[in-house]
Each structure stands twice: as structure tokens, then as C-alpha cells.
Amino acid sequence: MASSAFLLYPPPGHLNPASLSLTSPAIRSLCHGLSISNGCAMRRTQLLSPRVVSKTSPSPVSERHLTLLEYVAKGGADVGDDLAVLLTHLQYACKRIAALVASPFNVDDGRIPEDSGGGEGIGSLSSSGRDKPKPLDIISYESAISGIVGVARCDENLGFANTEVDVLHIASLSIQAYMLFIRVQNDMILASLRNSGKVAVMASEEDDIPVWISDHGPFVVVVDPLDGSRNIDASIPTGTIFGIYNRLAELDHLPVEEKAQLNSLQSGNRLVAAGYVLYSSATILCISVGSGTHAFTLDHSTGEFVLTHPSIQVPPRGQIYSVNDARYFDWPDGLRQYIDTVRQGKGQFPKKYSARYICSLVADFHRTLVYGGVVMNPRDHLRLVYEANPLSFLIEHAGGRGSDGKTRILSFQPVELHQRLPLFLGSIDDMNELESYDSIQQKINPGYDV
Numbered sequence: 001m002a003s004s005a006f007l008l009y010p011p012p013g014h015l016n017p018a019s020l021s022l023t024s025p026a027i028r029s030l031c032h033g034l035s036i037s038n039g040c041a042m043r044r045t046q047l048l049s050p051r052v053v054s055k056t057s058p059s060p061v062s063e064r065h066l067t068l069l070e071y072v073a074k075g076g077a078d079v080g081d082d083l084a085v086l087l088t089h090l091q092y093a094c095k096r097i098a099a100l101v102a103s104p105f106n107v108d109d110g111r112i113p114e115d116s117g118g119g120e121g122i123g124s125l126s127s128s129g130r131d132k133p134k135p136l137d138i139i140s141y142e143s144a145i146s147g148i149v150g151v152a153r154c155d156e157n158l159g160f161a162n163t164e165v166d167v168l169h170i171a172s173l174s175i176q177a178y179m180l181f182i183r184v185q186n187d188m189i190l191a192s193l194r195n196s197g198k199v200a201v202m203a204s205e206e207d208d209i210p211v212w213i214s215d216h217g218p219f220v221v222v223v224d225p226l227d228g229s230r231n232i233d234a235s236i237p238t239g240t241i242f243g244i245y246n247r248l249a250e251l252d253h254l255p256v257e258e259k260a261q262l263n264s265l266q267s268g269n270r271l272v273a274a275g276y277v278l279y280s281s282a283t284i285l286c287i288s289v290g291s292g293t294h295a296f297t298l299d300h301s302t303g304e305f306v307l308t309h310p311s312i313q314v315p316p317r318g319q320i321y322s323v324n325d326a327r328y329f330d331w332p333d334g335l336r337q338y339i340d341t342v343r344q345g346k347g348q349f350p351k352k353y354s355a356r357y358i359c360s361l362v363a364d365f366h367r368t369l370v371y372g373g374v375v376m377n378p379r380d381h382l383r384l385v386y387e388a389n390p391l392s393f394l395i396e397h398a399g400g401r402g403s404d405g406k407t408r409i410l411s412f413q414p415v416e417l418h419q420r421l422p423l424f425l426g427s428i429d430d431m432n433e434l435e436s437y438d439s440i441q442q443k444i445n446p447g448y449d450v
């Protein structure tokens, strides 16, 4: 056969497209919805068509990377059509966020669909306790999409009623400020969850209260849309963190506000799936649906996440600790002793440890997952619902541990959506050693300027 002849790829028996739930009516309809012109978006044909390659293609199927969509479909983890549809929409929103974070000139990506119900501009920004943004931090997408950027100068208390709004032409705005589309990113995720038709409620770190989306959505999504945003001016990596629960049908009879709240306050041990997306030199989506933790890297040539780190196992011991050690003098004795000990190579592992701290939780966590060690924030700062639970789920499925210094994170029953706690995540042996020190939770938490 001439070299221009084509074969179906992969061949039957290997991720046969016919066996993928991508061919189910539900997925077909969502694929239709995703045929959006965006450099990062998957083209509809890529989603719907079997792969067609030249017969002379050098890579055998066994060497080809599985895509995220194949993984969540019947050829991979087979999570069921509903979750596959939801994850397909969610990963799409994250690609849009990746494009925005990478290039502020992708301002059109900030356009909020009219039915998203999420976009209310500057005035809707949360006062949910997020670290105070710097001046020029918040940009109104409503102005941005019309070619003008409104910059809100935040007052001391994030009191947006008192904001002074300067209107600047895009051209005169610094790239750094332009990248801070926190609200836009929140609404991109909300829109994608709405469009999936699979979500009952979304609780976001950016919102004071959860958003009820649909009585019939089978899932509850908790999300931190852009963690680490305080560092974004310096192009330091950021991330999105998410957790997915089943909707609690036994709460269906309750008033909307109540069932939205209670569905979002589920214990981490009920997570169905969790993941994060790291926006860095590569965009990496790491996920667990309860069977291992797997990382997919965005292939910009195809717009697809491809499996690059299957079945991650965090090494039982790393030689790295990750903490903001400028807080050393606010730490309790136990934590100081632990750090002093491993720094000197006098701990259970007889080598000197290194310190790494990016101050961007997803980035610090991802490094820990890959290289081992411990990542911690010993003060009451990180959120149980949006950060601690999803990351603990991921690290446990990779053979590591997550705790507040005393108790397994996934065993907590959240009582407040924005509840904060000390967080320690890492390699099993490092975590055991760290927790063997009596006091590692930082009780003094004065609030820090940077």
C-alpha cells in the first residue's frame, strides 16, 4: 500500500475508539459544545474522529501517550459517562486559564457566556478571606473585553464599595496586572461546570457561598480557581485545585442555600475525584479518580492533555522540606527541632535536607509528589475544602500522607466552607518522622504582609 494510505489508529483492542465513551451520545453532545475556536482548545474533529495516521507512522500504539479524554473514557479508567463529561468540561476551562495566565493578550478568553451566571465584575469579588491582593491586582473583565481595562485599587479591607476605579487603555497596562483575572478564571470554571450539565453545586474559594447550578447534576465541585495568584506578577507558577463529590440525594428536599452548603461540606473521604492543574513551564493536569494518581501534560500542538506521569508513587522519603521558614520564630519547638534536625542530616535519614519553597501551593505540592519530601504550611492558612482535601486525596493515592500535624486530613468533617488549618503533605517516611515531633502546628498566626 502506498505510504499515503491511512490506517485507523489505535487499532482494535487498543483504546478502540468504538469502545470509548467519547462515542456515547452524552460525550458527543459535549464535544459539540467544545468546538470553540481557541488555540488551546481541542478541535471538534480531534474529539470525535478516530485517529487517522499515515501507515508509515513510526510510533506503535503501546508507545503512544493516552490522552486525558481517553483515560477517563472506557479505554482507560472508565469513570462513567457523567464524570467523563464533567472532567472534559473542567479540563477545557483549565486550558483557557492556562492560555490566559501564559498570555494576557488572550483577553477574549475572559469573555463570560451570558448564561454563566457568574460574571458580575468587580463588585462581585469575594470577601472570603483570600490574601489581600496588591493594588492593581483586580481587573474587570467586563471592561477588558470591550478593549478598556478597569483596575480596581483595593482598600485595606477588600472593601470594593470604596474602590477607586481607574480606567486605562490595555496598551498602557502592565502585563503583570493584566494577568490577574482571578474572577474571570472563577467564572470560566463556573461556566464550564454549567455547560457540562453534570454539576449540582460549585463551591469556590473565590465565593462566599456556593453556587447552586442544577437540581439534576450528579456532582458537587469544590475549587480554588487560581492558587498562588499573589506571586503572579513575577511569572511564578500558579494552579487550579478541584475536588469532586457525589451530590447527596438525601438533601434534595432542603432549601437551595442549605443543600448547597451541606453538599459542599462533605468530608474528604467521600471524594470521588480530585486534581490540580499546574500552570508553569508546562501545563500539567494531575488527577485521581480513586485508582492511582496520574499526571497529564498539555501538548500545545494538539491541545490535548497526554499522560506523562502514570501511577505516580511519591518516593517514601525525599530530601526536601518546603515551608516558609521566615516564620521560624513563630513556630512551636517541635517544628523548629524537626527542621533543625533534617537540615543537619541528623534525622532518620542521614543526609542533609534541602529547602525549596515557591510559595505557590500547587507548584510546591507537584514537586513533592514527583521528588518526595514534605510540603507544609504549619499555620492556619490553607483551606480544608478547597486545598487540603483534594491534595490529600491525590497524595494518598500516590502512597503519601496528608495531615494537619496530628490528624489525617481526609477524616475531617468540614464545618465551614472557608475553614483553614495547618497542612502537612508528603512522603510516608518523612511525614511519620515529622509527626513524631510533639508540636508542629503553628499557633501564632499574626498575619504577614508578604
Ligand SMILES: O=P(O)(O)OC[C@H]1O[C@](O)(COP(=O)(O)O)[C@@H](O)[C@@H]1O
Binding pocket: 129, 130, 131, 227, 228, 229, 230, 324, 359, 360, 361, 362, 377, 379, 381, 382, 448, 450
Ligand atoms: O504566606 P504563607 O504562609 O507562606 O502561605 C503561602 C501559601 O498561600 C497560598 O498563596 C494560598 O493563599 P490563598 O489561598 O490566600 O490564595 C499558597 O499558594 C501558598 O502556598
